Amino acid sequence: MKKKMMALITTLSIALSMTACAGSQASNDNSQSSNETQESDVSYIKDKGTLIVGITDFAPMDYKDDSGQWIGFDADMAKKVAESLGVEVEFVEIDWDNKILELENKSIDVVWNGMTLTSEVTSAMECTNAYLNNAQVVVVPAADADKYKSVEDLSGLSFAVESGSAGEQAAVDNGLTYTALTSQADAVMEVAAGTSDACIIDLLMAGAMVGEGTSYDGLTHTIELTTEEYGIGCRKGSDLAAYINDQLKAYYDDGSMEEVAKNYGVQEAIIAQ
Structure with a gap:
């Protein structure tokens, strides 16, 4: 009788242990899946109604006109992308050394300021295709x-x-x-x-x-x-970079990208999209 009881207890212990392990594994799998599923930046920007662009004062890319409004090739192109998203654009001057941190903290949504595509930049950000030499x-x-x-x-x-x-x-x-x-x-x-x-x-x-x-x-x-080459930087894993790529290609194809470039004398630097 004692042997039968001990065998039953052992069987129940093994079963409970396997159930716990399976539950733990499922929990780990769900956690991993949750971590891998990132929020869409495009949806996030549309929901809040603003595209926040990190810049420095850098003519002819981003600089202020006589009335204090941000203009420049990059500024004007960012305005076009914001319009395509159906949101307002907001330009924020940043410390260039802190551009990656500003993105990660969501203080800004994109770095769009004649940014050179270095290995440091491309490893820390989701970057667009090159658009200017x-x-x-x-x-x-x-x-x-x-x-x-x-x-x-x-x-x-x-x-x-x-x-x-x-x-x-x-x-x-x-x-x-x-x-x-x-x-x-x-x-x-x-x-x-x-x-x-x-x-x-x-x-x-x-x-x-x-x-x-x-x-x-x-x-x-x-x-x-x-x-x-210049590129535009978004948060790592962001879908915004792909969205901007699509928009730049459309602007390149319809000639509006060259039109904006001519306003600032950078048309010869444009890279085909």
Whole structure:
């Protein structure tokens, strides 16, 4: 009798143990499935009624007109995408070093500001296809331009760069001495003021900010240190990047992308979508 009782208890214990394991496994599977299922960013943006765009003051991509409104190639394209979503657009100036954190915290929905597609960016964000070509160039006083024909000529100069930018990386890669500042615009002002010998900024920005007919006609750009491509950054795993890709292709195909680009002189930099 005792043997039968012990056998019954053992059988019940095994059965309960297997049930518990199965329940735990199911719970783990459900938890994993829940973690893998991400909220649609497109739906999230539509529901809240606003596309929040993280930017810096960066002509000709994002900058303010005389009335204080954000304009520029990127700003105008972001407005078109917001309109296609049926939402308002809001531009928020961010610290470029914190762009990934701003996305993850949902302080912004997208980084749309002439962002170079570096390995760091593409590994931390869901990025769109490249849409503009660019380069990192050296800006110096026009009177000194003939002195600088190669990277070797730059040795000993003090540079200003935007912190966390492709320009800063170019300075590092070429062993240049530099000071990191908040924005590319600040870097240009350093050179104009004589506080730095030179700066490294985006070619598209240099075309809009320095040289004849600009606010910095005493400066010019010389050596191209890198060639690169711009992309738009969304939260990792976000469906917004694919949505923007579709919209950019439509704007490229119907010619409206080129129309906007011509307003800011960047039409030659457009990449076919």
